[in-house]
Structure formats: structure tokens, C-alpha cells
Amino acid sequence: MPVTASKETLLCMSLAGRPGNFGVRFHNHLYEQMGLNFYYKTFSPSDLPAAIAGMRSLGIRGCGVSMPFKEACIALIDEMDPSAAAIQSINTIVNTDGHLRAYNTDYIAIAQLVETHAVPRTRFALRGSGGMAKAVAFALRDAGFTDGLIVARNEAAGRALASSTEFEWQAELGAERPPLLVNVTPLGMIGAQSEELAFDKVAIEAAETAFDVVATPARTPFINHADACGKRVITGDEVAAIQALEQFILYTGVTPTDAQYQAAAAFARS
CATH class of the missing domain: 3.40.50.720 (NAD(P)-binding Rossmann-like Domain)
Structure with missing residues (x-):
């Protein structure tokens, strides 16, 4: 059953120049499947620093970062995981009590x-x-x-x-x-x-x-x-599914079963 939104609902988002629906469908499908009180929404920001500041101040738990923001976000976060620091490119931000740590699941x-x-x-x-x-x-x-x-x-x-x-x-x-x-x-x-x-x-x-x-x-x-x-x-949707799974785990701390993952990926592609 879908989780009813409440004041405890944790928000996740993605920032992209050309937003798509894959991540929205993938993440929200898994939240529903697993009974997690999360909601995911994508945006195309007109002001990137303001968007990242909003993530920090509003307590948005996770943020996917797509073209053309993967390098521009680096100056706006607090810490880089080795997966991102080694290549100086990020695609995932996790917010822990206002501390923003960046990763690269691509x-x-x-x-x-x-x-x-x-x-x-x-x-x-x-x-x-x-x-x-x-x-x-x-x-x-x-x-x-x-x-x-x-x-x-x-x-x-x-x-x-x-x-x-x-x-x-x-x-x-x-x-x-x-x-x-x-x-x-x-x-x-x-x-x-x-x-x-x-x-x-x-x-x-x-x-x-x-x-x-x-x-x-x-x-x-x-x-x-x-x-x-x-x-x-x-294909790119193969990349999208794997990196989205890694993001999901970072945001929620929960690892879906392979069946749950495959179902979410199929739903996102449909």
C-alpha cells in the first residue's frame, strides 16, 4: 500500500537540465513497494546555488545530479566521497543534518x-x-x-x-x-x-x-x-537503473531485493 504523506515524509529530488521520469518512477515505485515514507521529485533549476541551499535548509534527504550540473555542484557541497573526488564529478548528494556529502554512482x-x-x-x-x-x-x-x-x-x-x-x-x-x-x-x-x-x-x-x-x-x-x-x-536506461539503485540505498539505508529492483526498473521504463 502507498505510504500516506505526512510531516515525517522525507523528500528526495533530482536536478537536471532536461528532467526525465525514470528516476521519479523508479524511486517512488520502490518507496511504495517497501513501505518507506519517502517521496521523489525532479526539477530543472534556474538557480543552482539556491537549489542546493534549499536542499540543505529544507532537510531534503537526497539529490540526484544530472547534466549539466555534475561539476558545478562541487563548490556547493561540504564533502566528497572518494567515488566523486577521484574524478571531480558528482551525481548524488546525501544530506545528513545539513551536511552535504557527494558521491558518483554513475x-x-x-x-x-x-x-x-x-x-x-x-x-x-x-x-x-x-x-x-x-x-x-x-x-x-x-x-x-x-x-x-x-x-x-x-x-x-x-x-x-x-x-x-x-x-x-x-x-x-x-x-x-x-x-x-x-x-x-x-x-x-x-x-x-x-x-x-x-x-x-x-x-x-x-x-x-x-x-x-x-x-x-x-x-x-x-x-x-x-x-x-x-x-x-x-543503453542509457541500463546505466540509469543501476546508478538509481545505488542512490536509493544511499538515501534510505535499505537494499531492495533483486526482484524489487527489477520490478522498479521495469516500471520506470514502462
């Missing part, structure tokens, strides 16, 4: 998916250089990938990420045809760029694995074309 999700999909440690190209790109690049490096290319038009950010992970940088993919392609940009996301391919068709057709962190929609043009070509595909 890293955990990427590391798990590389293993569960048995992705070969081949050369890869990662498009993007923002906060999520940092989580992906470091997760790949720590998983044993040694031959990688950061593709980013922002030269300063691209070179910095490449240098910190000991990969290469290029502004464009060019004639490169790496076996693993990873998109960590808004290309293909619902909105103005929803019809755009993250990589050109020739590169996709030459690849072995297509990995897109865009969660809405899960089936981006990049993933659809790769799937049609018979490639191994890893």
Missing part, C-alpha cells in the same frame, strides 16, 4: 555494465568531456581499458580528461574506426538533438559495441542503427 554503473556485457578491452572512442564523460572514462580506465580516444570539440576539457586518464584527444573522430563507441553527449536525447547520430554510420557499422549513456529515450538513433547492424549495444 562510475559504479559503468563498471558493472562493462563486466555484465563482457565488453572486450579494445580501443574505444568516447564522445564528450563533461561530468558524466569523466565518470565513464575513469570507469573504463579502471576496468582495464588502456587504448582510448576522447572525442571532444571543447579542446581544454577534452585534453584535460585525456591527460587525467592517459588516453588521447581529438576534436572529431575523423577516420578512426574503433571497436567500441561510447556516447556521453546529449546527441540523440529527447529535445532539439533527438534525431542526431552520436557517430556517423560508417563508424557505427565498423564497430563491435555501441554504448550510449542517454537514457531518454533508451533507443537513440545511435543505438537503433547499431542494433540493426547486429552490434553489441548497451
